[in-house]
Amino acid sequence: MAGAKEIRTQIRSIGNTRKITKAMEMVAASKMRRAQDRMNAARPYASRIRGVVAHLAHAHPEYRHPYTVERDEVKSVGYIVVSSDRGLCGGLNVNVFRKAIAAMAEWQESGTPVKVAVIGRKASAFFKRFSAEVVSETTDLGDTPELEELIGAVKVMMDGYLEGTIDRLYIVSNEFVNTMTQSPVTEQLIPVKPEQQEALTHHWDYLYEPDSKEVIDLLMDRYIESLVYQSVSENSACEQAARMVAMKSATDNAGKLIDDLKLAYNKARQAAITQELSEIVGGAAAV
């Protein structure tokens, strides 16, 4: 019966694991819905501010914000890498890192140094072991990422651009395609790519208060921040979706494993009984 007992312990331990993965799956499912709501709630702001920025790109001649000016020579680039704080979400973070590293390696091969701002604990741990210079980081955003927590890390990069220590800024994060699919994407944040806009029927410009430079500076900072916030909130929805799927398959696998073990356990039990019986029969015959 020794084999059977061991198997029974194993079944119990896998059963406990399955309970945990099942619970995590359900928690992730409910969190995902809220994360998706948050992701959608951020859209009106982003679309409004994008509209204003697009119009400014066409309308304003006297002051051009540095973010809208493409630099001829790229001496150094910056990357913002968005990751989750916690693991157990399948290949979500690894996919982003792989994408980021492939892009960074290309820059580094051509002798362009790369600076990284990491968001999320996973990225922070990962980029410690990578040759790029980590200039800022923010972690522990939790399930409800707030813009406030991102400002510092993003500001370091934006200041870097204004001071000329980086000439381009990209962000790498996950795009929420649907519950089953999240794909890593790289987006260029700075210089801001001018949006295609329908032809203006007549030329008009805003009144600026207090003056155009101040307002535009403020607006561009908010614009970049809102793009980063959107990536982060989208990544958070991706994290929950990925975790839900990963935990579902873990639960399924645990179930399969338990079925197999049960079969083995029953076989072992049966074999033990048969053996005992034949021993008794053999013993009786001997007497």
Place this chain on the structure above:
Amino acid sequence: MSTIQVEIVSAEEEIWSGEGTMVFAPGVAGELGIAPKHTPLITQLKPGDVRVSLENGEQQFFFISGGILEVQPHLVTVLSDTALRGDDLDEEAARQAMKQAEERLKDSSADDKDYADMKAELAAYAAQIRAIEKLKKLRN
């Protein structure tokens, strides 16, 4: 009575949207009153109340911690900040990031490579804070 579409949004959510007859907002250069068919305007807002007068005579109040106001003849958009913002922000953020790095340094002093990385990081943040302080002095 003519009305104007008002949208109040923050980076994290849509706060309010509807029709109003008049919008009052705390611009940095003074309180603004926006009536329908106002000329296009864009301005910075300081922390304060945004008031929207509705057609039925009621008023809606919203507290915002600063932001940007965009006016088009038929549309007023308040891009509200979600946090109090100021010029000291860079400094505060850098300080916080430095604190985070410092704490990590304490945690993993056993690991030499991590320790070296952390020291470099810390130096970068320290340099940043110095730069910001210098800038501040220049401004004042």
